[in-house]
Amino acid sequence: MANGLRSEASASLPVSSSVSYIGRFAPSPSGELHFGSLIAALGSYLQARAQQGKWLVRIEDIDPPREVPGAAQRILQQLEQYGLHWDGEVLWQSQRHEAYREALAWLNQQGYSYYCTCTRSRIREIGGLYDGYCRLLGRDPTHAALRLRVDRPVEHFSDILRGEVIADAGLAREDFIIHRRDGLFAYNLAVVVDDHFQGVTEVVRGADLIEPTVRQIALYQRFGWPAPRYLHLPLAVNADGNKLSKQNHAPPLPEGDPRPVLVQALRFLGQPVDDEWRDETLPALLAKAVAAWDLARVPRQNILLQNS
Incomplete structure (x- = not known):
């Protein structure tokens, strides 16, 4: 950290620091992967592999009340x-x-x-954004x-796909929680500490983040x-405009042949795919996808799934 304090982040990285690109996929075990989470996983995988980089997986299991028993191992299997x-x-x-x-x-x-010690109800009463009430108390x-x-x-920040992103000024200026009153570590703290520890050079994830x-x-x-660097991929949304998510009961990825679903995901990401790709072996299909990966083809807007 700054000023020379030793931390876990300054210890030896689990991957070689000589690698110029390190990406990651970091799901939470609140349920199985669905088509929306496949988009994030596949997009981050292709972006890393197309640059001959490392692709890491991290399980973000720091919120036990939201976790589903067995989901983490199931995600890795998927x-x-x-x-x-x-x-x-x-x-x-x-x-x-x-x-x-x-x-x-x-x-x-x-x-x-x-x-x-401010409660959620107090913050709702003042408009939903924390006002710094406890700063000096x-x-x-x-x-x-x-x-x-x-x-x-x-x-504001620069997004590789979307260009300059302007944040809501109130949200950007809010003193936000990094450790919850129930003793759990906040997502924003954990993701920063771990991305730095793992040497992540580019975060590819869904636009909901x-x-x-x-x-x-x-x-x-x-x-x-x-x-x-940051790159936020488009979301798959249902007819109501809501993203496919575990909370919205999106069905898990099918158990059978993954190739048709991967072809659908590649088309969702705007990639040049023909029906013959379904007949390739799985490694050959993914190798083709890596070789053809074209970030300029990835849409910036969220996409309605017709069968949602």
């Missing part, structure tokens, strides 16, 4: 079934608590965070959340770490 083989060992966030605690302690020591950490002090808000990007960049700046 990735293997679809030929999306990762490099190195899977990183499990549930085994990274010490790194998160160290990061939180450092932020606190630097005066970059503070404890907050010196709250006791017992039954309190920890918030990042956002003194230099990040209000555009919003928290400015918060993650703000954390990178606080730690004094270089932020990765």
